[in-house]
Amino acid sequence: MSLMRQYKFEIGCLVALVLAFTMTQMGLNRFVFFAGFAVLQYAMIATAWNILGGYAGYINFGTAGFLGIGSYTAIALINYSDASIVEQIIAGGVVAGLLGLGIGYFTLRLKGVYFAIATLALAIVVETIVNNWDFVGGAAGVSILPARNPELLGVLVVHKKLGVFSNYKEFLFFLMAALTIMSVWIARTIEKGKLGRGLNAIKDNEEAAECMGVPTLKLKLITTTISGGLMGMAGAVFPSYLTFVDPPTAFNLEFAVNSLAMPMIGGTFTWLGPILGAVLLGTVQQVAIVTISSELNLLILGLLLVIFVIAAPHGFLGWFMKKNKR
Amino acid sequence: MSEVLLNIENVTKTFGGFTALSKVSAAVKKGERFGLIGPNGSGKTTLINCISGMLQNNGGSIIFDGKDLKGLQPHQRTKRGIARTFQIPRPFHSMTVIQNLQIPLEFVSSSGTSQKNISEEAMSILEVMSMEDKAHHETSGLTQIELRKLELARAIAVKPKLLVSDEAMAGLTGNEVDEVLEILVKLNEDGMTIIMIEHIMRAVMQFSHRIICLDAGQKIADGLPEVIVKDPAVERAYLGV
Amino acid sequence: MIAELFVNALISGLLLGGFYAAISIGLSISFGLLDTVNIAHPTFLVLGAFLAYILNSEAGMDPLLAGVLMTPLFFLLGLFIYSVYYQFFEKTSAEALRGLAFFFGILFITEVVMIMAFGVDHRMVSAPYANGSLGGSILGMELSVPYRMLSVFVVASIMTLGLHLFFSRTFFGRASRAVHQDMLALSLMGVDPIRVKRIAFAIALATCGVGGALMIIMIPIEPAVGRLYIGNVFAIVVLGGLGSISGTLIAAVLLGVAESVVSTFLGPSWSPAVSFGILLGVLALKPSGMFGVGDTR
Numbered sequence: 001m002s003l004m005r006q007y008k009f010e011i012g013c014l015v016a017l018v019l020a021f022t023m024t025q026m027g028l029n030r031f032v033f034f035a036g037f038a039v040l041q042y043a044m045i046a047t048a049w050n051i052l053g054g055y056a057g058y059i060n061f062g063t064a065g066f067l068g069i070g071s072y073t074a075i076a077l078i079n080y081s082d083a084s085i086v087e088q089i090i091a092g093g094v095v096a097g098l099l100g101l102g103i104g105y106f107t108l109r110l111k112g113v114y115f116a117i118a119t120l121a122l123a124i125v126v127e128t129i130v131n132n133w134d135f136v137g138g139a140a141g142v143s144i145l146p147a148r149n150p151e152l153l154g155v156l157v158v159h160k161k162l163g164v165f166s167n168y169k170e171f172l173f174f175l176m177a178a179l180t181i182m183s184v185w186i187a188r189t190i191e192k193g194k195l196g197r198g199l200n201a202i203k204d205n206e207e208a209a210e211c212m213g214v215p216t217l218k219l220k221l222i223t224t225t226i227s228g229g230l231m232g233m234a235g236a237v238f239p240s241y242l243t244f245v246d247p248p249t250a251f252n253l254e255f256a257v258n259s260l261a262m263p264m265i266g267g268t269f270t271w272l273g274p275i276l277g278a279v280l281l282g283t284v285q286q287v288a289i290v291t292i293s294s295e296l297n298l299l300i301l302g303l304l305l306v307i308f309v310i311a312a313p314h315g316f317l318g319w320f321m322k323k324n325k326r
Numbered sequence: 327m328s329e330v331l332l333n334i335e336n337v338t339k340t341f342g343g344f345t346a347l348s349k350v351s352a353a354v355k356k357g358e359r360f361g362l363i364g365p366n367g368s369g370k371t372t373l374i375n376c377i378s379g380m381l382q383n384n385g386g387s388i389i390f391d392g393k394d395l396k397g398l399q400p401h402q403r404t405k406r407g408i409a410r411t412f413q414i415p416r417p418f419h420s421m422t423v424i425q426n427l428q429i430p431l432e433f434v435s436s437s438g439t440s441q442k443n444i445s446e447e448a449m450s451i452l453e454v455m456s457m458e459d460k461a462h463h464e465t466s467g468l469t470q471i472e473l474r475k476l477e478l479a480r481a482i483a484v485k486p487k488l489l490v491s492d493e494a495m496a497g498l499t500g501n502e503v504d505e506v507l508e509i510l511v512k513l514n515e516d517g518m519t520i521i522m523i524e525h526i527m528r529a530v531m532q533f534s535h536r537i538i539c540l541d542a543g544q545k546i547a548d549g550l551p552e553v554i555v556k557d558p559a560v561e562r563a564y565l566g567v
Numbered sequence: 568m569i570a571e572l573f574v575n576a577l578i579s580g581l582l583l584g585g586f587y588a589a590i591s592i593g594l595s596i597s598f599g600l601l602d603t604v605n606i607a608h609p610t611f612l613v614l615g616a617f618l619a620y621i622l623n624s625e626a627g628m629d630p631l632l633a634g635v636l637m638t639p640l641f642f643l644l645g646l647f648i649y650s651v652y653y654q655f656f657e658k659t660s661a662e663a664l665r666g667l668a669f670f671f672g673i674l675f676i677t678e679v680v681m682i683m684a685f686g687v688d689h690r691m692v693s694a695p696y697a698n699g700s701l702g703g704s705i706l707g708m709e710l711s712v713p714y715r716m717l718s719v720f721v722v723a724s725i726m727t728l729g730l731h732l733f734f735s736r737t738f739f740g741r742a743s744r745a746v747h748q749d750m751l752a753l754s755l756m757g758v759d760p761i762r763v764k765r766i767a768f769a770i771a772l773a774t775c776g777v778g779g780a781l782m783i784i785m786i787p788i789e790p791a792v793g794r795l796y797i798g799n800v801f802a803i804v805v806l807g808g809l810g811s812i813s814g815t816l817i818a819a820v821l822l823g824v825a826e827s828v829v830s831t832f833l834g835p836s837w838s839p840a841v842s843f844g845i846l847l848g849v850l851a852l853k854p855s856g857m858f859g860v861g862d863t864r
Contacts, residue, residue, distance in 0.1 A: 059667060061606075106851035113604050116667055117801050118850045120606075121843040124798055128840040139836070194432055201429045204418035211378055211412075213404040213434035213484055253794060257675050260668060269420070295683045302676035309669050310655045 009188060013181045020177035024170040033173040037241055039282035040173070041234050044180040045255065046262035046274035047187050048230035052223050053260065054268030055196055057203030059116040062103075063259040065123030066096045066228045068130065068250040070235025075136045075245060078144060084152060085175065089236045096232020097225045099126075104224030120256075127251040141246025144239045172241050179237070183230050188271040190226075195219060231259075254298065258282075261305040267317030276316060331356045331391060331519050332377070332488055338385030339372055339543075346372040348543045349386065354488070359514050360521045361534030361551070365563055368540040370523050371413065374490050377521075378410045379403040391487065405434055409486035413493045415473040417465040423476060424448050424461040430483040448483070455479050455509065471502045478509065489513065490521045495529055503529055531555060539563065571708040576831040577824060578712055582720040584823025588816050589723035589781055590796065591803040592730055593774035595815040598804055600734075600743050601764050601771075603652065604667050607674035609800055610793035611772060614677055615641065615779015617685055617788065623692040630692045631722060634780025638773045645772030648673070649765045674793070681790035689787035697784055719781045726777055730770075731812045743767040795839055802846035 004011065024033070045063060052058050060066075070092035077083040077091055099122075107118040131139045146158075146168050156163045158171050165171040190196045198219045201209035210216045239245045258281065266277030281301065288297035312319045332354040339347040347369045354360045364370050375381040377388060379400035388395045395403055409430075418426050427448035452458045455475045460468065468476065474494055481489055491510065495503045507529055514520050524530040530537065530551075537554045539547040541563035547554055554560055594608045615637060622633035656666040696718040702711040734740035742763045782788060803822055807814030822842055830838040 061671065106847070113667060114805075114850055117604075117606070117797075117805075118847060121798055121801070121846045121850075124795070125840050125843045125847065128837065128843070132834075132836055197425075197429060198433065200420060201418050204420050205416040207380060207400075208412065208416040208418070208480075209429065210400040211380070211404060211410055212430040212480060213401045214429065215399070215401045215433075217399070253675070253791075257671070260671065264668060295679055298679045299676065299683070302672050302679055306669060306672035306676065309665055309672060310651075313665060 010185075013185055016181055017178060020174055024165055024174050027166075030167070030169055033169040035286040037169070037173050037176050038286055039279060040176040040180045041237070041241075042258055042262060042282040043275050043278035044176070044183045044234045045231055045259045046266075046278045047180070047183045047271065048227045048234070049259040050263040050268055050271075050274045051187050051190060051230075052227040054263050054273065055191065055203065056199040056220060056223055058220065058224075059260065060119045060227070061116050061256050061260070062119030062121075062123035063231060064251045064253060064255040065119070065126045066099060066231035067235035067238070067255050068123070068247070069099055069126055070096045070232030071238045071245055071250045072130050072136050073232070074236040074239050075142055075144065078239070079135065079142075084150065085237070085240055086152060088240075089175075089179070089233050092236025093229040093233035096235065097229030099232075100224040100226075100228020101221060103228075104221045123251060123256070127247050130250075131247050137246065139247060141244060141249075142239075143244050144242075146240055146243065168240070172237060176234075176237060179233055183234075184271055184275060186226065186230070187274075190223075191271055195222065199223060254301075257301060257305065261301060261308075263315070265304060265308045265315055267315030269314065270317065273315055273317050280316075329356045330354070331358075332521075333389040334373075334377070334386070335389070336386035337373065337376055337383045337388060339369075339376055339381060339383050346543050347376070347383070350540065350543070350545050351386075352538050352545065352548065354519060354521060356487075356519055357514070357517065358519055359510075359533055359535045360519070361530045361537035362521055362523045362540070363525075363527075363530060363537060363554075363560075364540035367542075368563070369543040370540055371492065372543075373540065374410060374492055374521070374523060377403075377490060378408060401433070404430075404484055404486075407485075407487035408490065409481035409484045409488070410490040411474075411477040411481050411492055411494055413496065415477045417468075417473060417476055419465050422462050422464060423457065423468070424452065426465065426476060426480055427451055427483045430480055434484040451479050451483055454482070454512075470497055471505070474498065474502075474506060475509075478506070482513065486518065488519045488521065490523070492523045493525060494522075495524060495526050507533055527555075571710075572831055573828070574708055575710055576827045578710065579716060580824030580827030581820060582712065582716040582823070583827055584820030585720040585723040585727075586716075586781055586785055587799055587803055587823050588727045588819035589719075589774070590778045591800045591807075591815055591819055592727050592812065593771040593778065594800045595804045595807065595812055596730075596734070596743070596771035597768050598801075599808075599811065599815075601746065601767055603649070603657075603764075603768060604670060605768075605771070606667060606670045606797065607677060608771075608775070609796035610674045610677045611641070611644075611775040612779045612782055612796065613788060613790060613793040614681060615775040615777075616783035617681055617690070617779075617790070619780040619783050620685075620690045620692055620788070623694070624690075630694050630780045630784055631777070634777035637776035637779070641776045642769045642773040645769030646765060648772065649768040653761060653765070678790050678793065685790060687789055687791070689789045690783070691787040692783050694784065715784055719785050722777065723781055726774070727812075727816060730774070731816070734812060739763070739766070798839060798843035798846055802842045802849065805846065806849050 045067065049060060049063055052060055073092045073095045074088035077088050083091070103119065103122050107115050130136060136142060150157050158165050158168050160166055165174065198209070198214045201212065201214050202216050202219065206216055235250070238250065242249065262277030262281050263274040264277070265281060266275065267273030281304065285297050285301065288300065308315065330353045334350060334352045336349045336351055337347055338345070338349055350373060362370055362373070372381065376383040379395065379398055379402070382397070390406060390408060393406070418429060424445065428444050431444045431447055449458060449461065452461055455478065457472060457475055457479065460472060465473070465476065478491070478494060495506050498506065503526060510520055510522070510533065522530055522533055534551050536549065537551050538545055539554060539557070539560045546559045546563060547557045590609070590612055594605060597603045597605045597608065615634065618637055619630045619633040622628040623630045652666060652669065656669060697715045700711050700713040701717060702709070704710070734743060742758050746760050746763050799822065803815055803818045806822070807818035822845060825845065826838045826841045829841045
């Protein structure tokens with residue numbers, strides 16, 4: 001019993017994974033998986049963003065850049081080789097992680113505001129390069145054909161009758177669930193560990209942290225790499241999910257706004273915040289796109305961000321905990 | 327008592343065209359209580375920023391415990407045994423008092439020991455400061471003297487050989503000044519070398535074995551407190567005559 | 568032939584630089600002097616451009632006149648935004664980054680509202696000086712300068728120099744500079760630093776009236792185009808040295824020339840990479856700017 005309590009979180013992760021798998025075996029409407037994938041992807045991106053933004057206090061406006069480079073790494077791999085989706089995800093993560101390390105190395109000596117502007121600049125530079133790179137479709141975009149009857153480790157993954165999943169959307173949904181759970185696990189491990197405490201000290205007062213023996217630059221570099229890498233992995237699944245990708249889609253500013261708004265609305269100080277924000281905001285958006293209009297949906301997103309930044313600076317969770325304390 | 331712990335040799339620091347420190351030299355001995363005085367803008371804070379590594383000096387060298395500190399980041403200097411406090415307290419405001427101490431304890435002195443040991447150690451430092459009842463308080467509710475003591479406690483947590491205290495008593499009442507002085511003397515008696523930057527003359531005169539005085543980035547006096555206080559150059563610097 | 572292309576690129580780059588100065592100067596004031604990172608500035612310029620478009624297409628008003636008429640409106644908007652910003656972020660000394668997130672949200676909302684109101688098509692204005700070009704042959708080279716760029720350059724220069732004089736010569740201008748360095752000294756002189764900041768911020772935003780008009784005379788506009796200008800304006804302000812208006816001018820001309828040369832020889836699709844690339848380079852190498860003594864806080 002005490003063992004169960006000790007590994008409560010890990011057990012929770014496992015249950016969530018099994019639940020996601022069960023959903024794919026129930027023959028549900030495809031829209032469930034299409035919308036569910038979007039919400040999960042947002043949860044993963046928001047979690048990745050929060051590792052740097054929430055724990056260390058460094059705002060990244062360039063989410064779209066990391067996501068986009070993950071997507072386009074996957075596209076390049078599809079064009080060059082017959083790499084499986086798992087290989088695409090790993091490659092996307094590595095490339096985006098290296099990008100994170102690079103931008104971190106060049107700009108983290110600067111204080112927060114400059115870092116934020118630099119990340120925005122980075123996203124646009126990457127987009128411009130992709131726009132001019134015809135091999136991955138350039139400005140016109142590129143269509144992706146999902147592999148027919150893909151196998152992983154000798155197991156037939158997707159096949160109408162014989163596969164583990166009966167269609168591609170279900171498979172991608174499960175894959176995204178696994179990635180999201182992994183990201184949350186990573187975020188929580190960081191938060192509860194020495195790295196997380198060091199990042200919190202950086203967020204509170206970077207100079208004091210440095211003088212108290214915290215190797216601030218090193219911790220920040222580790223964090224930009226992990227955060228960027230996770231975003232890249234989330235991006236690498238994108239081409240297979242959309243089957244058509246062009247730069248405006250892959251580098252959409254919406255990603256930057258969402259990845260920032262979700263943790264801020266949920267609460268940036270703990271792993272649960274971004275998840276909560278992503279589920280709330282992501283679900284609202286998926287419903288709003290269908291029932292209202294996509295512009296109005298974006299307007300709601302922007303207004304919510306501003307309202308929360310003003311009225312509930314510690315997000316939903318912060319507001320809730322404060323209320324409970326009293 | 328004669329061994330030199332910190333040797334500052336011809337240290338120069340310029341910002342653009344402005345010279346904040348010009349060839350300042352001083353030797354701080356092991357176990358010494360060393361006072362650093364000077365009017366506002368004389369370069370005191372710049373000098374301790376060069377010692378702690380927050381600034382890199384353009385000229386001269388700083389030798390600590392026999393090793394040149396050149397190019398070392400602040401956290402590396404902290405690990406070698408230099409701790410500092412800030413003029414304006416800079417607590418980690420999202421953490422409780424005891425968590426504030428856990429940062430230096432975890433990152434410097436007891437890397438590898440368990441969270442339980444770290445908490446115990448933090449608690450014993452708070453006892454030295456007679457702040458154990460505030461351990462689980464937020465830093466936002468602390469009084470001025472408590473913030474100053476937290477600043478000191480955090481610096482002590484790295485178990486430094488050299489403690490640089492930057493105006494740890496500014497804004498305190500007479501009794502509170504005595505309380506902080508008492509703590510510093512106690513630390514010194516336990517073997518810590520201390521550099522005190524202070525505007526409160528009574529405190530720095532009473533505390534220091536030896537004092538140097540900076541003015542406009544240059545060292546203008548170096549000697550025993552009773553000599554410094556009568557030094558005409560020091561008088562001129564302070565009174566602007 | 569190459570020389571001719573190059574000289575043409577140089578001239579249009581210079582003119583482009585004048586335009587860049589006009590759209591950056593507001594940010595130079597709010598970011599450089601007031602430490603307020605108004606990342607939404609370019610989006611407000613686009614808003615100004617669209618308002619000029621409406622007045623031009625619906626009422627047949629001259630776009631520059633429209634820009635001048637909109638100036639007080641943007642001034643009021645600036646007063647309002649700064650009041651909100653001060654109340655919730657500066658006064659409570661909230662993390663600067665929350666303020667940044669606030670402006671980011673404002674950017675996004677403004678953009679979405681414009682998309683809802685005007686759609687995503689490119690719009691342009693008509694004005695007598697928007698067509699034709701001044702051409703001639705010098706030293707055997709065929710040079711040509713569009714009137715639209717020339718007129719934008721003239722107006723932009725007047726506006727930039729006027730603001731430069733205002734901020735360097737008047738008491739209010741000097742007070743705004745002091746706000747950056749020494750709030751206490753100002754209060755002792757009987758000046759309310761918050762009021763100075765509020766008005767200076769409003770002036771910064773007021774430049775979006777004429778700036779927006781210049782923008783839509785210069786190029787066709789769609790709501791999301793503001794984002795691309797974030798790179799330009801921040802590159803210029805940072806490159807010019809924070810808070811240095813003359814530095815901003817020099818940086819604007821440099822960037823204009825660099826962009827014009829790159830787009831002539833590599834193609835216009837590369838031009839966003841120029842400004843953002845320069846911005847990244849400056850931030851990485853010399854964040855205090857090339858022409859100023861700003862700090863990197």
